[in-house]
Amino acid sequence: MQAQRETYCIVGAGQSGCELALALRQQGCTGSIVVFGDENHPPYQRPPLSKACLKGELQETSLRLRQPAAYERAAVELVLDTHVARIDRPSKTIVLADGTVRPYAKLGLTTGGRPRRLAIPDGQRAERAGNFHYLRTIDDVRNIRAHFTPGRRLVVVGGGYVGLEVAASAVACNLSVTVLEALPRVLARVTAPEVSSFYERVHREAGVDLRTAVEVRGFEFGPGDETITAVCCSDGSSIAADLVIVGIGLVPNTELAQEAGLAVDNGIVVDEYARTNDPDIVAAGDCANFPDAITGRRVRLESVPNAVEQARTAAASLLGGQRPHAAVPWFWSDQYDLKLQIAGLSSGYDQVVLRGSTSGRSFAAFYLQEQRLIACDAVNRPQEFMMAKRLLPRRTHIDAALLADESVPLKSLEPPPA
Secondary structure, eight states: OOOTTOEEEEEOOSHHHHHHHHHHHHTTOOSEEEEEOSSSSOSBOSGGGGTTTTTTOSOGGGGBSSOHHHHHHTTEEEEOSOOEEEEETTTTEEEETTSOEEEOSEEEEOOOEEEOOOOSTTHHHHHTSTTEEEOSSHHHHHHHHTTOOTTOEEEEEOOSHHHHHHHHHHHHTTOEEEEEESSSSTTTTTSOHHHHHHHHHHHHHTTOEEEESOOEEEEEEOGGGOSEEEEEETTSOEEEOSEEEEOOOEEEOOHHHHHTTOOBSSSEEOOTTSBOSSTTEEEOGGGEEEEOTTTSSEEOOOOHHHHHHHHHHHHHHHTTOOOOOOOOOEEEEEETTEEEEEEEOOTTOOEEEEEEETTTTEEEEEEEETTEEEEEEEESOHHHHHHHHHHGGGOOBOOHHHHHOTTSOGGGGSOOOO
């Protein structure tokens, strides 16, 4: 039983922070729970920002993870629009930006991440322009929506999931869209060439001017540098622009942890129980680097399911329990009429097996490593996605020919219970 006066502080009011706070209460915490967030918004969903929210199909209040009454019932205090500047581990306190000191008995770090900035000579100058944006927060969407009108020329820098989702949303709003990807293909770090080619074709058929192996070298500016008028590329081209959105990845927010002497390596280093090298501090979500039970590697995942499951593990650890984080990683991306569902991590695959054809709009790409399934990209194929999630933890050998044969039920490939 936890002492009534113990205070559990959580730094970060995103998906993982919200889940950690509520999970603590659900798992029997009787102390005070306080969540600190930099933004002046209660915890909200981020995935819709580049999709329905950007298109104006979803109101901001619909993004909320919980209604205010839920925090009141759970006796969770939200301290918003407040930056935590420092952790003082010896005194077990956190120091806010205004100098206020708050004590903690246990501490959760769910600090998330921030957009990777464009590292070019004109980068900082571009960020001061009114039509240059990154997309991570509700406020970012508000600013972008002011420019999101039909006929405007949008240049998207980055051909990852966020960049392609923004492009699809812009097409739906009748903007003229160009996507610039520095690598030879889109989604190069996370999918096979077959899947990349499919998405490149889909976007081009939708009217997107999609250019790969093209880097941004600089910008042209209007009077007073208040707006960007064109994007200058490595191939010598100059693309006229009314709006520029950059989506080139996420940087984990680890500075607070590092300055406090916690282990940091591409995220805050935790064990399978979400514990840092301080027994009274846990970390979860986009900012946490943890040992993945399925691949045997250390990973840092940027996904809602991971944020939720790892937060529940972290809550158990703060309360003295042990609930190992061993969930199958999964993700999703919505573009046009395509629902991409990803199970597992494809890094290290040596074979790709297609079930269905990429010439249509429904197929699954299975990633094998030494004949064992390690991941699946399912495009409008929910059954394949669900079966992959079931098969992945077993690491069993799979016959590639049977996997590709749509006349063979996927269920028949599932090994019998041990």
